[in-house]
Amino acid sequence: MKVIVIGATGTIGSAVVEQLGQRHEIVGVGTRSGRYQADIADIAQVRAMFAQVGKVDAVVVAAGALHVGPFDELAPEHFHVGLNSKLMGQVNVALVARDYLNDGGSITLTSGVDTDHPIRGATAASTANAAVVGFMRGAAIELPRGLRINVVSPTVLQESMPVFGPLFIGFEPIAGKRAALAYARSVDGAQTGQVYRAW
DSSP: OEEEEETTTSHHHHHHHHHHTTTSEEEEEESSSSSEEOOTTSHHHHHHHHHHHOOEEEEEEOOOOOOOOOGGGOOHHHHHHHIIIIIHHHHHHHHHHTTTEEEEEEEEEEOOGGGTSOOTTOHHHHHHHHHHHHHHHHHHTTOSTTOEEEEEEEOOBGGGHHHHGGGGTTOOOBOHHHHHHHHHHHHHSOOOSOEEEEO
């Protein structure tokens, strides 16, 4: 299959590329690097990227910015970070992908463990991640042509512990290659409307 991986050079994205690349042709997309570039928060850039790449069999999104900060300092603009990028960025990809996916193709989006297990400082992040799951569930029952859509919800990665470890005290981190298996289940499997929890 021909698979677009958005966020291909990130911690999760690079593990997904390594896993899926064993079986499929990978088209890596970055925000500022790589052969193809797109800021997913800008649907015009998403459209331009798909127009360049052409028809594909699957799309994986492992990208999207989120705000992390204490609740008593939150303002509306902090929520907009995740709503514009993590939520609407992935929605943009899914909406454009409808016209470029071959019949039976799939879309895999990313939320996070904080959707189910809230952590301090992540109210804005949890809001956006939960909305990603809501979008997926609604889209799953309406996508045409046998198209599938799922969400992977990863916990903190071992590779990310130096940066995010203090936020995830008590959580068992997993290796990026383990998280990547959840994306493989979505891309290579047959289910739709699922949340694959990589915990």
